[in-house]
Amino acid sequence: MNNAVVFFKGFKQGFRNFSHLITDIVNFVLLFIVYFTGIGIVSIISKLFGKHFMDLKSSGSSWVVRKLKKRPIEEYYRLF
Amino acid sequence: MAQSRFYLLRDIWSFMKERKKWWLLPIAIMLILVGILIVIGQSSSLSPFIYALF
Amino acid sequence: MRILGISCYYHDAAACLIKDGKIVAATEEERFTRVKHDISFPINAINYCLEEAGIKGKDIDYVGFYEKPLLKFERLLSQHLEMFPKSFWSFYKALPSWINEKLRVPSTIRKKIGYKGDILFVEHHMAHAASSYLVSPFKKAAILTTDGIGEWATTTLGYANGNEITIDKEIHFPHSLGLLYSAVTAHLGFKVNDHEYKVMGLAPYGKPTYYDKFKKLIRINEDGSYKLDMKYFVYHYKLTMPSKRFIKEFGPVRKREEKIEQRHKDIAASLQKITEEVLFHLANHLYKITKMENLCLAGGVALNSVANGKILRNTPFKQIYIQAAAGDAGTSLGVAFYIYNTILGKKRVYVMDNAYHGTHFSTNEIKNYLDKNKIVYLTFKDDNQLVKQTAKLIYENNVIGWFQDRMEWGPRALGARSILSNPTNPKMKEILNLKVKHREHFRPFAPVVTTEDTYDYFEADKPLPIPADFMLIVYPIKKEKRRLLPAVTHVDGSGRLQTIKKSQNKRYYAVIKEFEKLSGVPILVNTSFNIRGEPIVCTPEHAYRCMMGTGIDYLIMDKFLIARKDNPKDMWDSEKTIND
Structure with a gap:
């Protein structure tokens, strides 16, 4: 009986490890696809048109003027 | 209620429209599809590395 | 009106509950989970805040979150678009948590705390700005915020007048x-x-x-x-x-x-x-x-x-x-006050001049803990005896764990969860490192001084800024006084002082003054009460465990004195399990 319990505990742990491995592999594959298609295509096309998404190289002031004040309360319900 | 069902999709759409960030559209579509798959797959959040800033 | 502010998912998750514009409770999640700088959803911190207010999640009027997730996500994607294809691994590590948690804040909050309303999202640096200005004594002020990164902003310049805050420009x-x-x-x-x-x-x-x-x-x-x-x-x-x-x-x-x-x-x-x-x-x-x-x-x-x-x-x-928690934990406070004072336009009625907003335990709760665990202890008959005995033990170069009243908010120990010792002893830094803290040799220990005596010992600004009460300012120690304070004088003659008034913490103040009668110096070493690698202690159990796992000689918890040597059965070596 004891041997059976030990076996099932080990089997359960092993299966859990296996499912984590599968999850990791699936995540990797999915995110690989998203990165190289979703991000990659947009990035390549943007670079062809000279668009940049981050200010890495420009000289001059770094200030971005905001004048951010209180907004109507409905705007705070948004995630942006 | 402002954050009823599908608030995320609604806000993503509003964000793209208002800020004219249409470049987000292909990524958003892909992420939503993948997101559904990942959430269904119940993957756990990865612990941040010491340099995780994101 | 009750407003809950939440910050989490990056570092120093925290929650702050205010009622009618005053703090009811504010605390970091790490103190409960014992994971330093814990980033996870601060359910324990929130539950404590609700318990302190005697309410449930559904009773909260507004919940605020300390950043705009979509703006941050846009910045993240911008990084990857700009740096493609070099950024794949970074993308791979970051994305799952966005999909699982960071873009689902409203549903998470509603599910975990039973709040039924909408959540208000305030930009990260606005939450920082509010966390300082709206609890300051100023009616108007310039505001400078600088951190690692919020959504896009890393540094902002702004100003405020009355309840209105404007962020003028940012980097x-x-x-x-x-x-x-x-x-x-x-x-x-x-x-x-x-x-x-x-x-x-x-x-x-x-x-x-x-x-x-x-x-x-x-x-x-x-x-x-x-x-x-x-x-x-x-x-x-x-x-x-x-x-x-x-x-x-x-x-x-x-x-x-x-x-x-x-x-x-x-x-x-x-x-x-x-x-x-x-x-x-x-x-x-x-x-x-x-x-x-x-x-x-x-x-x-x-x-x-x-x-x-x-x-x-x-x-x-x-x-x-x-403000005491100037980092990301403080944005939970900032967002709560921003909602109350700025968005809702309510009058400012609060100035934060002390940081005691966390957990506390009654005399009975502590006594029950000690009795249940068969811990040997003595009971002080009154405050006078407690103060005199504590000061004497410190003067005799004992290392004292001091656990009193409400836990501090912010990263510093300020006389609620502190380790206290004798600053006049040239060997005290060595003793503390050997017995308790095991720190790198170059790290100084910090002094606490009574406010009225500050200028006798420190070359401090006049008037004395409130941040000195939160140990957020370093001043040079006066040259002629440095030899009196070898344990807290850094190699360049400076000290990161905490100043304390009687009205802020009566018992702590009294111990310092009593120590002054014995030593001539109204200053103590004040360092954080924790095992190396762990957050500051939160409960009586943490405090006792810390003493028994280190070389702290005595624990003064409420009106109880516990000596390490009287409880050999509970001794253990914390250095064997350190993760720092």
Whole structure:
């Protein structure tokens, strides 16, 4: 009986490890696809048109003027 | 209620429209599809590395 | 009206509950989970806040979150679009948590705390600005926020009048003073977002011989702004921070177990010098555009207490305020007050002049804990005996664990969860390190001094800024007094002091004054009550466990005295299990 319990505990742990491995592999594959298609295509096309998404190289002031004040309360319900 | 069902999709759409960030559209579509798959797959959040800033 | 503010998912998750514009409770999640800088959804902190208020989640009127997730996500995607294809691993590590947690904040909050309403999202640096200004004594002030990164902003200049806060302009990622400091922290072999204060403590041991090299990687503009040369950094697309070019310039990255050499100390000194220069430049520019006398600081860089101690001397500002939890934990407080005072337009009725907003335990609860665990203890018959006996034990060079009343809010121990000892003993630093803290040799211990005696011992600003009450300012110790305070005088003669008034903490104040009768000095060593690598203790159990796992001699918990030597059955060695 004891041997059976030990076996099932080990089997359960092993299966859990296996499912984590599968999850990791699936995540990797999915995110690989998203990165190289979703991000990659947009990035390549943007670079062809000279668009940049981050200010890495420009000289001059770094200030971005905001004048951010209180907004109507409905705007705070948004995630942006 | 402002954050009823599908608030995320609604806000993503509003964000793209208002800020004219249409470049987000292909990524958003892909992420939503993948997101559904990942959430269904119940993957756990990865612990941040010491340099995780994101 | 009850408003709950929440910050989480990056570092220092925390919650703050306010009622009718005053703090009911504020606390960090790490204190409950025992995971330093815990980032997870702060359910324990929230539950404590609700319990303190005697309410449930459904009774909250408004819940605020400390950033705009979609703006942050847009910035993240922008990084990857710009740096494609170099940033894949960074993308792979980051995305799942966005999909699982960070974009689902409203549903998470509703599910976990039973709140039925909508959540208000406030921009990160606005939450920082509010966390300082709205609990300051100022009716109007200039506001400077600097941290690693929020959504896009890393540094903002703003001003406030009455309840209204305006962020005038900002500097965007990847140009970040906070990330510069973190990159060097990493290069020096310390933990990012955890050990920046160690680099600050190392700086006085070095000379700023790398200053010219730092000038190559950060350009300070005439208009007050600054820009990093991103060829020296890789944090915008990798999981590490300094680039190969940085390493070529500053030498190899120090491994954690490697000895700290003069080169490392000089780099730390140079970094501190350039950081101060940038901060003063920003503050001077802010003064030029606002012409306001009062300055509020917030953001992780506002925890640089060495720089804070020099701001008033290097700028035209007359007064300064920094809230106790100036980093990300404080944004939970900021968002709650921003909702109440700014969005809803309610009158400001609160000034934070003490940081005791966390958990507390009644005399009965503590007694029950001691009795249940068969801990040997004595009971003081009254406060007078407690104070006299504690001061005497400290004077006799014992190390005292001090656990009283409400736990501190923010990263510093301020006389509620503190380790106290004798600052006049030249061997005390060694004793503390050997017995309890096991710190790097270069790290100083900090003094607590009664407010009225501060100017006798420190070259402090006049009037004394409130942030000194929160241990957020370093001042030089007067030359003639340094020999009296060997345990708390840093190598450059400075001390990161806590000032304390009787009205803020009667018992703590009384112990210091009693110690003064014995030693002639109204100052104690005050260091945080925790096992190395763990957060500050929260409960009586944590406190007792900490004493028994280290060399703390006595624990004074409420009106009970517990001696380590009286409880040999519970002794253990915390050094064997450290994860620091």
